[in-house]
Amino acid sequence: MEKKEYNKIVDKYTPSEPKLKNAFIAFIIGGFMGVLGNFLVDIYSYYFNLSTKDASVFMIITLIFLGCFFTCLGFFDKWVNFAKCGLIIPITGFAHAMMSAALEYRKEGLVTGIGANMFKLAGSVIIFGVVSAYLFGLLRLFVMGG
Amino acid sequence: MTYFNAFIFCGLVCLLGQIILDNTKLTPGHITTIFVVVGAFLDVFNIYDKFVLWAGGGALVPITSFGHLLIHGAMDTVHNFGVMGLFMGMFDLTSSGIVAAIVFSFILSLIFQPRD
Numbered sequence: 001m002e003k004k005e006y007n008k009i010v011d012k013y014t015p016s017e018p019k020l021k022n023a024f025i026a027f028i029i030g031g032f033m034g035v036l037g038n039f040l041v042d043i044y045s046y047y048f049n050l051s052t053k054d055a056s057v058f059m060i061i062t063l064i065f066l067g068c069f070f071t072c073l074g075f076f077d078k079w080v081n082f083a084k085c086g087l088i089i090p091i092t093g094f095a096h097a098m099m100s101a102a103l104e105y106r107k108e109g110l111v112t113g114i115g116a117n118m119f120k121l122a123g124s125v126i127i128f129g130v131v132s133a134y135l136f137g138l139l140r141l142f143v144m145g146g
Numbered sequence: 147m148t149y150f151n152a153f154i155f156c157g158l159v160c161l162l163g164q165i166i167l168d169n170t171k172l173t174p175g176h177i178t179t180i181f182v183v184v185g186a187f188l189d190v191f192n193i194y195d196k197f198v199l200w201a202g203g204g205a206l207v208p209i210t211s212f213g214h215l216l217i218h219g220a221m222d223t224v225h226n227f228g229v230m231g232l233f234m235g236m237f238d239l240t241s242s243g244i245v246a247a248i249v250f251s252f253i254l255s256l257i258f259q260p261r262d
Contacts, residue, residue: 018168019165019168019169022164022168023161023164023165023168026157026160026161026163026164027157027158027160027161027164028157029160030156030157030158030159030160030161030208031152031153031154031156031157031160032153033156033160033207034152034153034155034156034157034201034203034204034205034207034208035149035152035153035156035204036207037152037156037203037204037206037207038148038149038152038201038202038203038204039149039203040203041202041203041206042203052202056203056206057239057242057243059203059206059207060206060242060243060246061242061243061246063207064243064246064247064250065246065250068247068250068251068254069250069254072254072255072257072258073258084164084167084174085160085161085163085164085167085174085177086160086164088163088174088177088178089159089160089163089177089178089181089208089209090156090160090207090208090209091207091208091209091211091212091243093174093178093209094178094209094212094243094247095247095250095251097175097178098247098248098251099250099251099254099255101251102251102252102254102255103255103258103260104260106255106256106260107260114252114255118248118251118252121175122247124175124178124179125178125179125182125209125212126244128179128182128183129179129182129183129186129212129213129216130216130236132182132183132186132187132213133186133213133216133217133220133236134220134232134236136186136187136189136190136217137217137220137221137224137232137236138229138232139190140189140190140191140217140221141224141229141232143190144190144191144192
C-alpha cells in the first residue's frame with residue numbers, strides 16, 4: 001500500500017521534473033547574466049568615467065562579443081543546451097543566433113552565404129521589434145504625447 | 147542591492163521564457179520575438195523605465211530591452227520632428243548592438259571553422 005502510494009506520487013511528479021529543473025536552471029543562469037550585466041555597467045562607468053547610459057552600451061557590446069566568441073569556440077552551443085532560456089533570452093542569444101547562422105552558411109560564399117543568411121535566425125527579432133516599436137510609438141505619441 | 151534586483155529581474159524574465167518554451171510548441175525564435183514585442187509594449191506607459199531604474203544593468207541584459215531601446219530612440223527624435231521622427235531615430239540607441247553583432251559575427255566567421 002505504501003509502495004503504491006509512493007509510485008503514484010512518483011508518477012505524478014516524473015513528467016514535470018525536467019520542466020521544473022529547466023526553469024530553475026534558466027532562472028539561476030539568467031540571474032547571473034543580469035548580475036554580470038550590472039557588474040560590467042558599474043566597472044565601465046567607474047574606470048572610464050562614463051554615464052550609466054554609455055556604460056550600458058559598452059556592456060551590451062561586451063556581452064555580444066562574448067556570445068559570438070564562445071559560439072566560435074564551440075562552447076556556447078553546449079551551454080545553450082544546458083541553460084536554454086537562461087542564455088537565449090539575454091542579448092547573448094541574439095549574438096549566438098547571428099554567429100551560428102554566419103558560421104553555418106560560410107561555405108556558401110561571402111555574399112550568398114554570410115551576407116544573405118546572417119539574419120536568418122536573428123532577423124525576426126529586428127523586424128518584429130521595429131514594426132512593434134513603430135506601432136507602439138504611434139500609440140504612445142497619441143496617448144501620452146511623446 | 148541593485149545586484150540582487152538585477153539577479154531577480156533577469157532571472158524571472160528567463161524563467162518566464164523557459165516556462166513558455168517548455169509548455170508550448172513555440173521555438174526559441176518565437177520566444178525572443180515575443181519578448182522584444184513585449185519590451186516595446188511595456189514602454190508605451192513607461193513601465194520598462196521603472197524596471198531599468200530598479201534592476202540597473204540587469205534590466206538591459208534581456209532581449210526585452212531591445213524593444214525598449216528601439217522605442218526610446220524613436221521617441222527622442224519625435225520630440226523634435228513629430229510623427230516623422232518615428233522613422234528617423236529608431237536605431238539610435240540599438241545601433242551599437244546591431245553593428246557589434248554584425249561586425250563580430252562577420253569577422254569571426256572568417257577566422258573560425260564551423261563545429262558540430
